[in-house]
Amino acid sequence: MTDLVCSAETCVHNNDRFCCKGTILVDGAQAKKPSETSCASFDERVQCGCKNQYETPSRALNVECEAVSCVYNEGRKCTADEISIAGHNAKVADQTECATYQSR
Secondary structure, eight states, X not given: OEEEEEOOTTBTTEXXXXXXXXXXXXXXXXXXXXXXXEETTOOBHHHHXXXXXXXXXXXXXXXXXXXXXXXXXETTEEOOSEEEEEOTTOSSGGGOEETTOOBO
């Protein structure tokens, strides 16, 4: 499991900068830099009008990753000890990014 800190505070899964979802997906199959990635698991809290269905925030979670050119991607799984998802004031997934992404 990867330690994750998330600044996408507008996400329904965010609770005090931790994620309440057991697994997230980082998108960016063609990524060459962090801004070309996104958290595909992002759902805006206000937009969907829904509540978090996961109760407990967790720092350690499974991170599936489509950014195959990242040094931390092994078999579409993130192997970084810690990652950061950026997305302050994000309204859609494309306004987030994996700030830890590093191109091979």
